[in-house]
Amino acid sequence: MTITSPLDTTPSVHRPSRWRRLLWQLGGLALLLALWWLVTDVLRLYPPYVFPSPKAVWTEISYGLWGSGPQDGKLLTAIGNSLRRVLIGYASAVLLGGVVGLLMGVWRPLRDTVGAYLTGIQSVPSIAFVPFAILFFGLNERAVLFVVILEGFIPVALAVSGALMNVSPALRIAGRTLGARGLDLTTKVLLPASVPNILTGLRTAWSFAWRALVGGELLVSGSASLGAQLEVGRNTANMALVIATILIIGIIGGLFDALLRAVEGRVRRDYGLEVQQ
Template identity: 80%
Template sequence: MTTLSPNLTQPAPGTPSRWKVLSWQLLGLALILAAWWLVTDVLKLYPGYVFPGPRAVWTEISYGLWGTGPQDGKLLGAIAGSLRRVLVGYVAAVLLGGVVGLLMGAWLPLRATVGAYLTGLQSVPSIAFVPFAILFFGLNERAVLFVVILEGFIPVALAVSGALLNVPPTLRIAGRTLGARGPALTWRVLLPASVPNLLTGLRTAWSFAWRALVGGELLIAGAKSLGEQLEVGRNTANVALVLATILIIGVIGGLFDALLRTVEARVRRDYGLEVAQ
């Protein structure tokens, strides 16, 4: 009697292909833009200075990215400044969170105390830490980096600790049987087995850090940042600039998240946790 084994290189029946999902997303974007254009430019339900249409927002984006006038090109500088801050804060958060997560995963008293505190802090919105950061560091870039590092550090530490604890007991037993103990067991067995869950934590930390960055940048006067562009749009009643900046923030955050998702999916396939599509 012949046993048919499932083909792990093929997706499960009914799973949409990657291109089909992309076509759905593009169709949804087209519908949103069409509805936006209909409400603002055709029906004119709101004045342009209250709710501008897609053309006005695109004009602000084009001027801000590749304009040549004295006031143009500022969005490009703002993007560069914000990316520099978030990358510095994110790397620091990953390093610090990784160390604390390893210690919590290896030592129960630390996990029961610090882990519980971090879980509680994670429920606090990042904007709530901004006043403390300003009072402690002053109204400067260090206050923003503090909020970014804090918001990225917490999910990384919890993800590392949780990933180590969720390693199947059989792998722990196998590692000890082969002679791995203490730090060797962690580095050679537990951490490699935890990589898929760790990547999920890194992606969550990125989204937290990116949101915290923009909220903190609203309070830095004169710095080149996307938060400053939002503040300029508010002060000048330029709703088109505000919407353009919001769109850019969303696109950048989405692109980085998509990159991390791609890496995560590749690792999960390599670990046999997902099938190729």
């Protein structure tokens, strides 16, 4: 029997278990595949070159990853190149954005100027920076990395700055009461208290960086990459390859987001911001 304290005012929240959520997700996926198969293989509402069947898309994926065929392992090479680019760009964005965000969080003039500029730039789609990157760096990998770093840097900088500004005043007062001033207050009180919100910003930055990478590769397709595979599919009217590449992009992006979400959830539970499910 569960005994509830009369002083406990925390609302009761009934959340589905992880396994139940997984079953719902798998059931939804099975339903989507069934509808896809029904439209393409049974009803044949569209020609195969417009809307290919699940089997045709799976053939492109299997040949592109580990088999021999039209793509002959090119998708696997494309995934490796794209992951290398996005990890380099994302790591650079986190480092640069963390430093700038920290400076904005502790120095108001910088926050009122650079912070306002970054907020405005964040509203510009990443694809708009690709022509600038091409003209400045040329049709090469540096142009793609520039767009990835820029799109990842802004959310990190704003997240770090905002997290530092939103630390509870009680913690600031407690830190000063215990003798923390200046750098000690920032590194020993403000930053540790900001970690959960900063992790949320890192997850947002990953989404921005991943989308920017694919957009940049789509236009700067000088070597094997996921963006280049989309361009190959368009040029050859191979809709199965296009859909296969889109699925791979979504799966990779979702897996990394799930990993960052798991880390964020663990930290939030350790901070007492979420209950253990």
